[in-house]
Amino acid sequence: MKGKSRLSAKSLGYCSCHVCGLVSRPDNDDDTIDLCPRCHTTLHMRKTGSIERCWALLLASAILYVPANTLIMMETGTLISYRKDTILSGVVHLWVSGSWFVAAIVFVASIVVPLFKIIALALLLMSVQRRSRHWIPQRTRLYRLVEAVGRWSMLDIFVVTLLAALVQIRSLAIVKAGPAAIAFGAVVVLTMLAAMAFDPRLIWDPIRKEKP
Amino acid sequence: MSIPHRHLIICHECDQVLKEIPLPNGGVACCSCCGATLYRHTQDSINRTLAFAVAAAVMYVIANCFPIIGIDFQGNYNEVTLPGAISSVWNQGRPVISTLVLFCIIVAPAVEIMLMICLLLPVRMGQKALGVYPIMRTLQVIKTWGMVEVFMLGILVALVKLTTDFIVIYEVAIWAFAALTLLLASMTASFNPREVWQQLDQIAEDGEAP
Numbered sequence: 465m466k467g468k469s470r471l472s473a474k475s476l477g478y479c480s481c482h483v484c485g486l487v488s489r490p491d492n493d494d495d496t497i498d499l500c501p502r503c504h505t506t507l508h509m510r511k512t513g514s515i516e517r518c519w520a521l522l523l524a525s526a527i528l529y530v531p532a533n534t535l536i537m538m539e540t541g542t543l544i545s546y547r548k549d550t551i552l553s554g555v556v557h558l559w560v561s562g563s564w565f566v567a568a569i570v571f572v573a574s575i576v577v578p579l580f581k582i583i584a585l586a587l588l589l590m591s592v593q594r595r596s597r598h599w600i601p602q603r604t605r606l607y608r609l610v611e612a613v614g615r616w617s618m619l620d621i622f623v624v625t626l627l628a629a630l631v632q633i634r635s636l637a638i639v640k641a642g643p644a645a646i647a648f649g650a651v652v653v654l655t656m657l658a659a660m661a662f663d664p665r666l667i668w669d670p671i672r673k674e675k676p
Numbered sequence: 677m678s679i680p681h682r683h684l685i686i687c688h689e690c691d692q693v694l695k696e697i698p699l700p701n702g703g704v705a706c707c708s709c710c711g712a713t714l715y716r717h718t719q720d721s722i723n724r725t726l727a728f729a730v731a732a733a734v735m736y737v738i739a740n741c742f743p744i745i746g747i748d749f750q751g752n753y754n755e756v757t758l759p760g761a762i763s764s765v766w767n768q769g770r771p772v773i774s775t776l777v778l779f780c781i782i783v784a785p786a787v788e789i790m791l792m793i794c795l796l797l798p799v800r801m802g803q804k805a806l807g808v809y810p811i812m813r814t815l816q817v818i819k820t821w822g823m824v825e826v827f828m829l830g831i832l833v834a835l836v837k838l839t840t841d842f843i844v845i846y847e848v849a850i851w852a853f854a855a856l857t858l859l860l861a862s863m864t865a866s867f868n869p870r871e872v873w874q875q876l877d878q879i880a881e882d883g884e885a886p
Contacts (some may be wrong), residue, residue, distance in 0.1 A: 622830030
């Protein structure tokens with residue numbers, strides 16, 4: 465692999481500003497906080513407390529993933545029927561009623577994506593903590609994917625909001641958002657924050673040569 | 677104070693130090709080590725982004741003021757606007773969900789569009805905007821939380837769910853949301869923060885030299 469023995473910016477003492485991208489060389493001799501010479505943002509070689517913060521947010525979202533999937537997401541009442549749906553039973557209902565394409569979209573956005581994010585971030589964190597030197601480009605791509613797909617999980621929250629507001633026809637048809645929606649919203653927000661807290665540069669650190 | 681090195685680039689994903697190279701029209705510079713996108717060449721970025729932002733601002737107002745969809749159930753008609761939906765969910769005892777939707781669909785896109793105009797209009801006229809640095813910082817953060825395109829997909833899923841039981845009427849804002857989704861995507865694609873920083877550096881230099 466091409467970049468195997470290269471030095472990292474950190475070991476060379478260079479730092480790029482995360483806001484304006486300007487590369488500068490902070491002088492580490494004193495204890496003062498280094499500021500970007502162009503935009504005066506505080507400079508960091510790595511995101512501070514990345515691993516700890518990411519683990520904390522990830523564990524919180526993993527715990528909330530349980531109520532999000534077991535509690536009621538949406539209550540639907542019409543004259544002839546009254547249903548209480550969890551996320552999964554909502555998907556099944558969509559599937560059997562013939563909208564298999566939409567069922568697939570909701571299944572991916574609400575069940576596959578959050579689970580994938582939690583597992584992927586846990587794997588990334590563990591490999592970084594073990595200073596693993598394997599699969600480095602693949603793990604970088606995995607992180608990119610986690611960051612890109614995260615927002616789409618919010619889909620179900622928006623669907624429930626629209627339906628709960630729209631289907632309010634007195635005594636004939638009614639839709640209510642259930643308690644799972646809160647837990648599910650929290651899972652999505654927490655996994656997004658966890659992905660933001662993770663620093664992908666940590667994946668590359670074990671194979672970088674230290675400064676001679 | 678740190679010493680700037682203007683011709684170096686550091687990959688934000690793998691911390692590789694690279695030298696800046698000039699790009700052809702529409703070119704993209706990728707990291708030689710991990711393949712991350714470092715910077716792009718966008719043609720006429722500031723003008724185009726500004727145009728998209730102004731158009732998005734107009735669409736945003738339409739999308740928020742008019743009903744999105746209506747339903748007809750045995751002669752009973754009901755329609756919903758976005759702010760109406762949010763307040764309705766709040767009144768049903770779900771303040772957390774309504775706040776989340778309020779932030780992602782109303783607040784974040786509004787802030788993004790407004791800041792984009794506040795930033796680019798003065799740059800376009802060759803002046804330094806007030807509070808450029810906080811604006812650039814906020815734009816970077818707020819981009820993640822604006823979810824108009826996810827909401828658009830949400831509208832489509834809701835439509836499919838509704839058509840089994842109700843007669844669905846498409847209202848004005850559904851088209852406005854579709855247009856807003858496209859405009860915001862175009863705005864993000866044409867926005868090139870690197871060029872803005874270069875312009876700002878230029879303006880600062882011109883200001884210093886009499």
